[in-house]
Amino acid sequence: MMIVLSGTIGAGKSSLATILSKHLGTEAFYEQVDDNPVLPLFYADPKKYAFLLQIYFLNKRFESIKQAMSDDNNVLDRSIYEDSLFFHMNADMGRATPQEVKVYDELLDNMMQELPYAAAKKAPDLLVHIDISYDTMIKRIEKRGRDYEQPEQDPSLVEYYHELLGRYDGWYDDYDYSPKMKIDGDKYDFVENPDDLKIVLAQIDNELASRGVVEK
Numbered sequence: 048m049m050i051v052l053s054g055t056i057g058a059g060k061s062s063l064a065t066i067l068s069k070h071l072g073t074e075a076f077y078e079q080v081d082d083n084p085v086l087p088l089f090y091a092d093p094k095k096y097a098f099l100l101q102i103y104f105l106n107k108r109f110e111s112i113k114q115a116m117s118d119d120n121n122v123l124d125r126s127i128y129e130d131s132l133f134f135h136m137n138a139d140m141g142r143a144t145p146q147e148v149k150v151y152d153e154l155l156d157n158m159m160q161e162l163p164y165a166a167a168k169k170a171p172d173l174l175v176h177i178d179i180s181y182d183t184m185i186k187r188i189e190k191r192g193r194d195y196e197q198p199e200q201d202p203s204l205v206e207y208y209h210e211l212l213g214r215y216d217g218w219y220d221d222y223d224y225s226p227k228m229k230i231d232g233d234k235y236d237f238v239e240n241p242d243d244l245k246i247v248l249a250q251i252d253n254e255l256a257s258r259g260v261v262e263k
């Protein structure tokens with residue numbers, strides 16, 4: 048069983064991936080952020096590093112999917128399907144040239160055709176999207192405390208985060224690679240509140256059961 052999580056920065060993907068993998072007895076695969084050498088460079092100079100960062104992320108995501116596919120029961124804390132959302136948003140904000148967009152789109156298309164589960168005619172069993180409001184997003188970014196992500200240090204991030212969050216609704220609606228469900232990340236504090244956690248896990252269990260998804 049392969050479950051992928053999605054959601055904006057600070058939505059709770061890594062936290063839920065940890066909890067969910069323990070609950071399901073599967074392995075969690077995380078987006079390695081803190082050892083990402085390009086991410087701080089991007090936040091310091093988005094125009095210069097948007098394309099390099101996206102190629103870095105795409106490569107790392109592809110690597111983690113191949114690792115995840117080596118064992119069939121796992122949870123990925125971000126889907127590769129969001130890669131394009133981030134890059135096209137940065138391109139629309141003038142941080143990538145039309146040539147870079149063309150090269151990126153062609154590379155992504157080739158890689159998506161080679162995804163192990165695409166080759167095995169197998170998409171993720173379920174996408175779990177964590178929905179949060181802008182205020183919650185900022186609170187979580189502050190709570191997690193990565194300095195380069197803080198709007199206080201870079202006010203241009205207010206517009207960036209609003210734009211990013213705004214694109215996720217359409218992204219989720221258009222997502223059709225697998226069954227999908229939403230978790231209300233504002234309503235349920237599945238990190239600090241055990242009762243909320245029980246509700247969220249029951250929602251996911253019910254969705255998996257309703258689709259006949261069982262651990263292989």
Ligand SMILES: Nc1ncnc2c1ncn2[C@@H]1O[C@H](COP(=O)(O)OP(=O)(O)O)[C@@H](O)[C@H]1O
Pocket residue numbers: 054055056057058059060061062063124187188190191232235236237238239
């Ligand atoms: N549902 C939640 N309720 C309260 N705090 C949360 C929730 N989800 C995540 N957090 C906290 O918000 C921060 C970001 O969570 P994280 O799992 O790293 O998000 P993401 O992986 O989506 O960026 C962490 O400090 C985490 O403890």
Ligand SMILES: Nc1nc2c(ncn2[C@H]2C[C@H](O)[C@@H](COP(=O)(O)O)O2)c(=O)[nH]1
Pocket residue numbers: 054055056057058060078080086089097100101104129130133134137196
């Ligand atoms: N430009 C891009 N930035 C990305 C991408 N994926 C993640 N990120 C950034 C956003 C955060 O600063 C950090 C970690 O993301 P979380 O959602 O785990 O908080 O990395 C991307 O594809 N492009």
